[in-house]
Amino acid sequence: MGTDPWTVYWQGDHLESCIASQSPADSKQIAAYWQDLASQLADASLVLDLASGNGAIPQLLLSVNRTLDICAVDKAEIAPLNYLSQAGELASVRFLPATDICDLPFAPNSFDAVTSQFGLEYAPLTRACQCAVKVLKKHGTIRLLMHHQDSEILRPTTAILSEIARLLAREGVMAGIESYLAERIDFNQLETIGQHYLRVASVRTRQVSGQVFAGITQIAAEVKRNPGHARTLMLNMKKKLVAEQARLLQLQDAALNAEQAHKVEETLTDLGIIIDLFKPLTIDDDEGGKILIGWQLSGIKK
Ligand SMILES: C[S@@+](CC[C@H](N)C(=O)[O-])C[C@H]1O[C@@H](n2cnc3c(N)ncnc32)[C@H](O)[C@@H]1O
Known part of the structure; x- marks a missing residue:
């Protein structure tokens, strides 16, 4: 991709x-x-x-x-x-x-x-x-x-950009998944990060947060069976989020x-x-x- x-x-x-x-x-x-x-x-x-x-x-x-x-x-x-x-x-x-x-x-x-x-x-x-x-x-x-x-x-783009930025933040959900896959945190800690996000994020759309949370479920199911595939799923999810951020910024600029x-x-x-x-x-x-x-x-x- x-x-x-x-x-x-x-x-x-x-x-x-x-x-x-x-x-x-x-x-x-x-x-x-x-x-x-x-x-x-x-x-x-x-x-x-x-x-x-x-x-x-x-x-x-x-x-x-x-x-x-x-x-x-x-x-x-x-x-x-x-x-x-x-x-x-x-x-x-x-x-x-x-x-x-x-x-x-x-x-x-x-x-x-x-x-x-x-x-x-x-x-x-x-x-x-x-x-x-x-x-x-x-x-x-x-x-x-x-x-x-x-x-x-254009109206929803600013809110969705802040949603993506929050997911990609240093202590955010995506970083949490990476830490979980690198075994720096366990699943309970990842869940705590997810719950915190759900409490504080004012904008949560189906196409962005919804996709990420569905991805976490998939990754968690895969991690024991095939850790390499779980990591690929995480990297693809991150790539899509970064791409969506860039796409929306281009749209605003245009x-x-x-x-x-x-x-x-x-x-x-x-x-x-x-x-x-x-x-x-x-x-x-x-x-x-x-x-x-x-x-x-x-x-x-x-
Ligand atoms: C908002 S999409 C519109 C796509 C299509 N016309 C539609 O209505 O569904 C903008 C498109 O412009 C393309 N684009 C941006 N800059 C371009 C350029 N300099 N030359 C050709 N395509 C460009 C992007 O790759 C993207 O596919």
Whole structure:
């Protein structure tokens, strides 16, 4: 398992990475933004998805038009057909792992559409915009959904980062497991560390603390039978926690405030894009409220 945080994440059988809520109604509203683009593209159009991860956007585009010829790039070691238990339509997509969106291996004017969902803003923005526009054909469409600093996706990240930091602290649960496996403490002492954590940690999520505590149960069951395997389980758990910490920090760094989002709009305009849509994307929640998702931007190359 590599240590790039996104590679670790995509290997975990995730189709998506940035979900504001678990409600299928929410995903449907975001999907509409992409499906609308697919419905405008002619059959067999060439599409490039930037920072594609496990291919959430290609999947949505193909759900509307299976004839689209999609290429997807990402800096991470993406391989959705290996990582996803349900890869759906993705067999027809050309995935290029280890490909920086600031150094694209395509000739100028190659694609009818360039898309990116929560991707472009992870790279240096001006350079990423230049590269995206360069490979777009004349009259081609660029469509983006970018992180918004105040979005619902960003809201839980600070709390989860403090949860991870507490687990990884010098006297924390992970250090406790390591000491237990090195026989510096016994299981009762490890339990005391775990109970202390459960008493004092204000944030405990199923996907972080829940996974660690499930891991402890597994390690404890394995330690007598196969100590080497117990140690591997512990090291993998630690690697995943460290990767998740790095991934969430990247996500926070990538999020754009209004001034930064306007700068993207300005840069694209200067590069010859006629912007026809630039505004925050909000979706309706079940209680009649609004959930802020990100910045949507769409335009056509002159
Ligand atoms: C939030 S994920 C988005 C993935 C996908 N578009 C989605 O919506 O599920 C961000 C992705 O950007 C990729 N990334 C970050 N910087 C990049 C760069 N300079 N070039 C290519 N990909 C990059 C990461 O590896 C990660 O897979």
